[in-house]
Structure formats: C-alpha cells, structure tokens
Amino acid sequence: MEEVDFRQPFKLATWRGILKYALPYKKSFGLLVGMMMMVAGIDALSPFVTGWVLDDVIIASRPDLLPRALVVYLVMVSLQAVVIRLFIGMAGKIEMGMNYAIRQAAFDRLQELSFSYFDKTGSGWIMARLTSDIGKLADIIAWGAVDMVWGGTMMLAMAGLMFARDWKLALVTLSVVVPLLVVSVLVERALMERSRLVRKTNSKITQAFSEGIRGARVVKTLAAEGVQNRAFGELSLTMRRASVKQARLSAFYLPVVIALGYVGTGLALWQGGGSVLAGTLSYGTLVAFVFSALQFFDPVTDLARIFADVQYAQASAERVVGLIEAQPDIVDSPEALAREKARLADGSAVPRLSGRVEFRNVSFAYVPGLEVLKDFSLDVAAGTTVALVGETGSGKTTIVNLACRFYEPTAGSIRLDGQDYKELPLAWLHGNLGYVLQQPYLFSGTVRENIRYGKLTASDAQAEQASRLVKAHDFIVDLEHGYDSPVGEGGSLLSTGQKQLVSLARAVLADPAILVLDEATSSVDTETERLVQDAIDLVLEGRTSFVVAHRLSTIVDADLILVMKDGQVREQGTHRELLAMGGYYKKLFEAQFLEETEAAVLA
Structure with missing residues (x-):
C-alpha cells in the first residue's frame, strides 16, 4: 500500500x-x-x-541626564518583561487550542470516509498525520507567528530609524539584504523536496511500528525477527539519510545569514567610521548603526529558522489538509439529506426497515476493469436467512458489503423495502444494520461498555438482557469484576469465543433489521462454536440475515444458500436441495464432513 503523495509548490491555499x-x-x-x-x-x-x-550624556558631559537615562532603560526593560510573560502564555493557549481543533477535525473526517479510503491509505500514514504532523503545524502557527511578527516589525522599525538618521549609511548597511533573498529562494526549493521525503519515510516507519506491534505473535511464532529487523533497519536508514541531507541544508543556510549580518556590520563600520573621522557623523550615531546592524540580522536568523520550518511543515500541511478535505466516495443524496433533516426536525426515531433486500443486476469492481461481482440478482424477503459459501475471493464478503452500503455497485442497483438504497440516509441505513466479524473487535474499556456500544442509550439491564440472550452472561459474571471487567486493547484479555459472544450481544442490543455474520464461527474451537452457533440461531430469529460461512455445518438451516465462484452464483437452494443436486456444494459439504469426523475421532 503506497502512501498518498502530494507534490506541489508552496501554496497559500494549503495554509488557508x-x-x-x-x-x-x-x-x-x-x-x-x-x-x-x-x-x-x-x-x-x-x-x-x-x-x-x-x-x-557621556560625550556632552551631562551627568544630570543620567537619572533620566536610567528611568528610560528601566521602563523599557520592565515593559518588555511584562509583555513577554503575557505573550508566552497566550501563544501556548493558541497552540494547544489549534492542536485540539485540527486533530478533532481530522478524526471526524476519518469517521465519515468510506471503506475505499482505508483500502488505499496505510494506517501509518494516518497516524503520522494525527500525531506529529498536526503538532508540528500548531507549533509553527502559534510560535512561528510570534517570531515572524517580532522579527518583521523589528527589521522594519530598525530600517526606518536608520534611514531617518542617515539614509546613505542605511543603504550601505542593508545592502546585504538582496543576496540574502537570493539565497533564500534557492534554498527553499531544496528544503521543501527533502522535507516531503522525510515526512513520507516517517509515515512508513509509523506503519512498520504499528504492524510490528499488531503482528508480534506472528513474528515470534515464525521466528521472523531478523527479517523484520532488517526491513525496519532499511526504513530507518532511509529516514536518517533524508534527515541528514535536510539538516545539512539548514546548517548551510543559517551560517550564510549570520555571515551576511557581519558583512553588514563591517560595512557600517567602514562607511560610518569614515564619516566620524570627517566630522559628519557623531560617535553615538555610529554606535547606534553598529548595534542596529548586529541586531537587524538577529531576527533574520530567526526568520530563516522559521522559513526552514515552514518548508518542512509545508509537507505536513499538504498531508493534513489532504486528510481533512478528503471526500467520502459514498455520501447521502439530496433526497436522503432532505429526508434525514425532516426526521431530525420532528425529533422522531430512525424508522425501522422491514428487511427486504433486492439486488438488481449488480456488478462491482474494487479496481476499475477487474470485476469481483458480475450481474448479480437476488430478492431476499424480510426475515430470510441467506448463507453465502465459496472459495476465498469468490465475492461473498463483497455481496454483504454492498448490502450494507459500505461500497456501492459499479452497475445495477440495490433496493431496501422497495426503495433504491441511495435514496435512504446513510445514518438511517446503518442504524438498521448489525455486523459481526470473523475477528471481532472490542474497544478498550469494560465488557459493559463494549456491549452498550451497540446502543449507547441502553440501560445496564438492557445490556445484561442482550448478553443473556446470546449466552454470554455466564462467562461475564465469572470474570473478576463481572460486567465492569476490562477487556484490554482490542479485547486482548478475552478469548476469541468470549469476544465473539460480546460482539453478538452488542449486535442484539442494537436490534438491527438486517444482520450480517461474516464467518463468525470460523476462528473458534468446536465446543465454543456450538455455544456461539446456539447464540446465533437465537439472534437470527425474525431478522433478515446474511451469513458468510466457512463451516457448512453452521448453515444447514438457512432459508437460502448461495454457492459463489468467480463473482457469480454457481448454485443456489436450501441445504437439502443443494445436496440433491449432487454438484459443487455437495462435494464441499462431504469433504468438510469427512474432515470434521476425522478430527473428532483423533480428538
């Protein structure tokens, strides 16, 4: 999976x-x-x-003016101390506020994006955007603005004062500004390109960290630590080389700025010294120009640093804006939006679908030109259980994903209760759906919180009733803290079967009109499978359901079984009808039955 790459010159629109x-x-x-x-x-x-x-005061021998001079210095120092204290606190508040707002906007957009976005975008890329990139941008805007305003104002004020005092000497002193601008333009292009490479490599490293953590057990069981270390080492080396090149460029830029500052100071001494000797310039004015020349290039150094940081942050800005402005492939139609707006205005609940699902000549391709589903038609009556079986890649999961409108058909249409589901609000549709995965995902928190995730307004009693219905209550109360027991990250403190039962309880609590079970028992042992299957049988009653099955013994009671191959229906019927046909399904069933019998005998 390749990271999305943004290559464009510096644009103010990106920063807007x-x-x-x-x-x-x-x-x-x-x-x-x-x-x-x-x-x-x-x-x-x-x-x-x-x-x-x-x-x-000094050259004119006016000691009576010393107290006035001391008062002026004291007022200036005190005023600066108070203002600096105030602006540090204010800049920090702005930085943290922007950090929060941008990160929240990015996370909100992630919740809206379609599945296709996550198919094309790596998790490491997303994590880098939400963490380091957003933090970098907030820091640049808050503290960069502080330094830019200070540096720009100071340079303009100094230049104005110098020209007001002696415009010829001011021109000589500030003549080095032109070569400084030329160097800045040349360095800008190289810095921006290197910063993009650094950010891109950083995303890949974040991805590698994420995969290393998630796949730690697989790596250890396959003794693949060496392979992983070498792959990560190559990424780290690429990051090191790119960062070193960027640092060298920055290291070249800043000394050039400092050197030009000293050249300006030398020019002031040369031109101003001659004027002092000629009696056309006072010592105090020369000292003021020398100090001004030195101080004039102090903010230039800071501005140069900000300039380098902005080039580095340009890549971050491109990627963060790219995430926030990414558009979901699946959105509500104007009719659906109007319907949802009217429902919200009335304060009514999400209407419940009866559950009829109709596929009309549906085709679908994840990649243009490579169809995984071809001219598929099916009319599922409300309350019907449809099982889908077949080889990996035959189109089983694609059908249920299309039914849930996680993707939309590239040809044909899908109707729910007689309406094209593109005319229904997504929130309405998804509020009527329940989805139980092969590998159930639980969120960090307690068992009770994970069950109530199916219906956030549910009471504790309703959550416990749902767990009793799917036969999860007994194992939950045996946990150390019962329903308040933590499940760990991703449910790591529970077994696969226990996670599956909690996931089923969550689906039951949501009370969906349409339920999808995607190989819900394929990852559990035989004993747990019986427990989960009993729970599933109870859950399916009175609901339209799609069951993607690997173990054919779990779908013998389905109202309709579709045997998929190469994106098309090869056989369909009930379990008995398919066995009577003596075709592909019968061969699959007999082969599985033989394997399960042998396993039982060996056990």
Whole structure:
C-alpha cells in the first residue's frame, strides 16, 4: 500500500486550510501581534537610546541626564518583561487550542470516509498525520507567528530609524539584504523536496511500528525477527539519510545569514567610521548603526529558522489538509439529506426497515476493469436467512458489503423495502444494520461498555438482557469484576469465543433489521462454536440475515444458500436441495464432513 503523495509548490491555499482553525483565536492573535510589535519596537529603539546616551550624556558631559537615562532603560526593560510573560502564555493557549481543533477535525473526517479510503491509505500514514504532523503545524502557527511578527516589525522599525538618521549609511548597511533573498529562494526549493521525503519515510516507519506491534505473535511464532529487523533497519536508514541531507541544508543556510549580518556590520563600520573621522557623523550615531546592524540580522536568523520550518511543515500541511478535505466516495443524496433533516426536525426515531433486500443486476469492481461481482440478482424477503459459501475471493464478503452500503455497485442497483438504497440516509441505513466479524473487535474499556456500544442509550439491564440472550452472561459474571471487567486493547484479555459472544450481544442490543455474520464461527474451537452457533440461531430469529460461512455445518438451516465462484452464483437452494443436486456444494459439504469426523475421532 503506497502512501498518498502530494507534490506541489508552496501554496497559500494549503495554509488557508490550516489557518481557518485559528479563527476562534483571532482576538488572541490580535493581542499577540500587538504585544510582539511592542517588544520589537523597544528592541529596535534600544540602540538609538544607547546612541543618545553616548552623544548627549557621556560625550556632552551631562551627568544630570543620567537619572533620566536610567528611568528610560528601566521602563523599557520592565515593559518588555511584562509583555513577554503575557505573550508566552497566550501563544501556548493558541497552540494547544489549534492542536485540539485540527486533530478533532481530522478524526471526524476519518469517521465519515468510506471503506475505499482505508483500502488505499496505510494506517501509518494516518497516524503520522494525527500525531506529529498536526503538532508540528500548531507549533509553527502559534510560535512561528510570534517570531515572524517580532522579527518583521523589528527589521522594519530598525530600517526606518536608520534611514531617518542617515539614509546613505542605511543603504550601505542593508545592502546585504538582496543576496540574502537570493539565497533564500534557492534554498527553499531544496528544503521543501527533502522535507516531503522525510515526512513520507516517517509515515512508513509509523506503519512498520504499528504492524510490528499488531503482528508480534506472528513474528515470534515464525521466528521472523531478523527479517523484520532488517526491513525496519532499511526504513530507518532511509529516514536518517533524508534527515541528514535536510539538516545539512539548514546548517548551510543559517551560517550564510549570520555571515551576511557581519558583512553588514563591517560595512557600517567602514562607511560610518569614515564619516566620524570627517566630522559628519557623531560617535553615538555610529554606535547606534553598529548595534542596529548586529541586531537587524538577529531576527533574520530567526526568520530563516522559521522559513526552514515552514518548508518542512509545508509537507505536513499538504498531508493534513489532504486528510481533512478528503471526500467520502459514498455520501447521502439530496433526497436522503432532505429526508434525514425532516426526521431530525420532528425529533422522531430512525424508522425501522422491514428487511427486504433486492439486488438488481449488480456488478462491482474494487479496481476499475477487474470485476469481483458480475450481474448479480437476488430478492431476499424480510426475515430470510441467506448463507453465502465459496472459495476465498469468490465475492461473498463483497455481496454483504454492498448490502450494507459500505461500497456501492459499479452497475445495477440495490433496493431496501422497495426503495433504491441511495435514496435512504446513510445514518438511517446503518442504524438498521448489525455486523459481526470473523475477528471481532472490542474497544478498550469494560465488557459493559463494549456491549452498550451497540446502543449507547441502553440501560445496564438492557445490556445484561442482550448478553443473556446470546449466552454470554455466564462467562461475564465469572470474570473478576463481572460486567465492569476490562477487556484490554482490542479485547486482548478475552478469548476469541468470549469476544465473539460480546460482539453478538452488542449486535442484539442494537436490534438491527438486517444482520450480517461474516464467518463468525470460523476462528473458534468446536465446543465454543456450538455455544456461539446456539447464540446465533437465537439472534437470527425474525431478522433478515446474511451469513458468510466457512463451516457448512453452521448453515444447514438457512432459508437460502448461495454457492459463489468467480463473482457469480454457481448454485443456489436450501441445504437439502443443494445436496440433491449432487454438484459443487455437495462435494464441499462431504469433504468438510469427512474432515470434521476425522478430527473428532483423533480428538
């Protein structure tokens, strides 16, 4: 799976997508800008105050003016101390607020995106966006704004004061600004390209960490630690090389800025020294220009650092905006939106579907041109149990994913209760669905919280009633803290069978009109399978259900069995009818029956 790559020149539009999250703090930004301009003004004025003291107090032998000079310095220092204390707190508040807002917006968008987005985008890419990239952007905007306003204001104020005092000397001193701009433009392009490579490699490293944690048991059982270490080492080496190249470029840029600053100072001494000797310039003015030249390039150094950081963050901004602005492939139609808006205005509950599902000449391809389902038609009456069997890749899971509208047909249509399901609100449709996976996923928390995830408004009594219905209550009360026992990350503290029962209880609590079971018993042992299957039989009563099955013994009571092969229905009928046909299903069933009998004898 390749990371989505964004390659474009620096664009203000990209940053507008990020800066809109600063709008709630525009008043704070205004105060922050005002405070930074005040600090910059004091910094710019300091060399000229020193020049005034030198000319009018020391050289002029006016000790009576010393107290006034001390008061001026004291006021300037005190004012700076107070303002700096205030702006540090304000900038930190803005940074944390933007961090929260951008991360929340990104997570909200992830909840809206279609399954196809996650098929194409690695989890490491997403995790890097939600963590390091967003943190980097918030830091740049809050603290970068502080330094940019301070540096820009200070440079403008100093330049203004220098030109007001002696415009010829000011031109000579600031002549190095032009080569500085040329160097900045040249470095900008190289920095941006290197920063993109660093961010892309960082995403791959995050992905590798994630897979290493999730697949730790597989790695150890296959003794594949060496392979994993080598693969990760190659990624880390790529990251190191890219980061070193970027650091070298930054290391070249900053000394150039500093060197140009000293050149400007030398020019001021050369030109100003001659004027002092000629008697056309005072010592205090020369000192003011020398100090100003040195201080003028201090903010240039900071601006150069921010400039480098912005180039680095440009790649982050592209990716974060790319995530936030990604559009789901499946969205509500205008008719569906109007219907949902009317329902919300009335305050009514989500209407319950009766459960009739109709496929009309449905075809589907995950990749254009490679159909995995071809001209599939089926009319499922409400309350019917449909089982789907067949080889891996035959189209079983595709059918149920289409029925749930996790994907939409590339040809044909699907109707629920006689309506094209594209005309139904997604929230309405998914509120009528229950889905139990082969590998059930539980969220970190307690057993009770995971069951209530099916219906967040359910009471404790309703959650316990659902667990009794699927025969999960007995094992739950035997846990150390009963329903309040933690399940661990992903349900790691429970067995696969226990997780499956909790998942079934969660589905029952939601009381869906349509229930999908995707090989719900294929990962459990025979004894647990019987327990889970008994629970499933109770759950299926009165509901339309699609059962993707590996073990054919679990679907003998299904109302209709579809035997899939290469995206098409090869055989269909009840269990008895299919056995009577003597075709592919019968061969599968007899082969499985023989395997299960042998396993039972050996056990």
